Amino acid sequence: MTFEIWTIYVATVFALMSTPGPSQLLMLSNSGAHGLRKSLLTAAGDLSANSLQMLAAGLGVAAILAMSAAALAVIKWIGVAYLIWLGIRMIRRAKLNAPRGDVPERSVSLRNLWVQGFLTSAANPKAVVFFAALFPQFISADHAFWPQFLILSATYIIMDGIFLSSYGAGASWIAARFKGAAKVWIERIGGSFMIVAAILLGLKSIARQ
Template sequence: MDKHVTLETWLAFLLACWIISLSPGAGAIASMASGLNYGFARGYWNAIGLQLGLLMQVGIVAAGVGAVLATSALAFTLIKWFGVLYLLYLAYRQWKAPVGQIEPSAQPAPAGRPFELIMRGLVINASNPKAVVFMLAVLPQFLDVTRPLLAQYTVIAVTMVVVDLIVMAGYTGLASKVLRLLRSQRQQRVVNRSFAGLFAAAAGLLALVKKASV
C-alpha cells in the first residue's frame, strides 16, 4: 500500500469500487454483448477500452476539468447526447448482428477487430458525463489534501481498473458461454435483440439525466 494512502481509506474505496463495478450499466452491457458476439478472448478487448475511458475520467477529475463539466450545462448536454446517440448506434448494430447455425463443437468466430472493440469501450465510458460528475463528488471523499494527490490518484485509478477488469471478465466470460448454447438462428436473434434493447434502455436512461440532478 502506498504510504500516501491509509489502509482504511483504501479498503473503503475498494469496497466502493466493487459495488459500482458490479452495478449493471452500459459498460456491463457492452462487455456481455462483446462476449456473446466474439467469445471471451476477442470480446475482452472491449473491457480494455472501458478501462482507458475510466482512466480518462479519473484524469479529467484530477485535472479539475470535471468541475467545469459539472457547472457547464452546454458541455454536459453535448457530451450526454453524444453518448445517447452512440448507445443507440450500438443498439442498431446489435439488432442487425448476423446470425448463423452454430455447431455444438464450433468455436466463436474470430470477428471484431481489437482496435474497434477497444474504441467502443473507450467511447462508452468517455461519453458519460454523469460518471465524471459522480467521480467528482465521490473521489474527494477518499483523498487527503495534506498528502501528495498524484500518488493518491494513482492508487485510486489502479484500484478501479483492476476491479473493473475482473468484473468485466466475468460479464464477458458468462456471455461467451451462452454463445455456445445457441443452436438456432432464432435463439441467436432473440439474444441479439435483447442486448439491442438493453443498449437502447441505457441510452434512454442517459437521456433522462439532468445536470441539476447530479
C-alpha cells in the same frame, strides 16, 4: 492515505459497480456476439475513459467539466445515439438465412469495440459525477498527491476490470452453447442490450438536468 480510507474507497467503488449499468450491458452484448477475447477491447476502452476521468479529477479538470452542462450534454447524447445505432444494426444483421441454420461469424473491428467501450464510459453521468465529486475526497492534502492518486486509480481499474471481465465471461459462456436459431436470438438480445444501455444513459442524463 490510511488503510481505513482505502477500505472505505473500495467499499464505495464496489457499491457503485454492483448495479449493472450501460458499460456492463455493453460488455454482455459484445461478449455474447463476439466472444470474450474480442470483447476485452470493449473493457479496455471503458478503462481508458476511466483513466482519463480519474486524471482529470486529480488535476481538478473534472470539476470544471462537470459545471459545463453544454459540453457534457453533447458527449452524453453522442454516446446515446451511437449505442442505439449499434443496437439496431446488430438486430437487423441477425438473420436466419445461413445454410443448415448456422449463423456465420461476423467480422468486427477491434477498434470499434474499443471505441464503443470508451464512448459509453465517457458519456455515463454516474462516472462523471463519481470522478468529479467523490474521487477527490479520498485524496488527503496531508500526503503526497501522486502516490495516493496512483493507488486509488489502480484500485478502481482493477476492480472495474474484474467486474467487466466477469460479465463478459458469463455472456460468452452462455452464447457458446447456442447454435443456429438460438445464436441469432443471442445476437438480437445483445443488440437489445445496447439499446437498453443507451436508454439508461439518456434517462440518467435527463435526471441530471
